[in-house]
Structure formats: C-alpha cells, structure tokens
Amino acid sequence: MKRLLGLLGFLALTQGVMGLLHEVTDLRWGVVRRIGFLDGYEVYASVALLALGFALCAAGSRTPR
Template structure:
C-alpha cells in the first residue's frame, strides 16, 4: 500500500509540475491542459495536483512498510 501511495504521489507531483511548465512556457507537456472543463483553471488544477502529491507522500510515510 505504501508503494502505491508513493507511486500516485509521484504521478500527481509530475503532472502538477508539467501543468505549471505548460502554463508558463507554452510547452505541450502534461495532462491538465487537455481537459476542456479546466479551461482557465489550469494553474489552480496544477497547484492542487502538487498539494495532492505532497499529501500522498505524507500518507505513505505514515503507513507501516509492507
């Protein structure tokens, strides 16, 4: 379970960073800009993904190994 939380945390962090990179540099990276319902809210969604990634890493650290 700990490994799964860490994996999802890593993916959320990467997508959050990619969304911010896309928004500020116009590089075509990440998945956040591909969802139409997030039009105009890409930065907020990317920051939320970063926060989710940090929360998932914290939850993984609180779990016992195994």
Template sequence: MKTLLETLGFLALVQGAMGLLHEFTDWHVGLVQRVGLLDGHEVYASVALIVLAIALFAAAERCEAD
C-alpha cells in the same frame, strides 16, 4: 500500500509540475491542459496536484510508521 501511495504521489507531482511548465513556457506537456473541464483554471489544478502529491507522500510515510 506504501508503494501505491508513493507512485500516485509521484504521478500527481509530475503532472502538476508539467501543467505549471505548460502555463508559464507554452510547452505542450502534461494532461492538465487537455481536460476541457479545467479550461481557464489550469494553474489552480496544477497547484492542487502538487499539494495532493505532498499529501500522498505524507500518507505513505504514515503507512510505513504503522
């Protein structure tokens, strides 16, 4: 379970960072800008993905402690 949480956290972190990179540099990377539902809210979605990644990493650490 710890490995799954860490993997999902890593993917969320990478996608959030690439979404912010896309917004501030106009590089065409990441999946956030490809989701039509998020049109105009890509920065918020990218920040939310980074926060989700931190929460997943914390949950993975909690699983290890139990």
C-alpha cells in the same frame, strides 16, 4: 499500500509541475491542459495536483509497511 501511495504521489507531483511549466513556457506537456472543463483553471488545477502529490507522499511515508 506504501508503494501505491508513493507512486500516485509522484505522478500527481509530476503532473502538477508539468501543468505549471505548460503555463509558464507553453510546452505541450501534462494532462491538465487536455481536460476540457478545466479550461481557464489550469494553474489552480496544477497547484491542487502539487498539494495532492505532497499529501499522498506524506501519507505513504506514514504507513507501517
């Protein structure tokens, strides 16, 4: 469970960073820009992914195994 939470946290963190980089530099990276209903809310979704990633990594480090 610890590895799964760590992996999911890492993926969420990277997607959040890629989403913010897309907004700042107009690079074509990340999943957030490809989701249609988030059109206009990409920055908020990227920040939410960053927060989720930090929470998942913290939860993974707290698990006993």
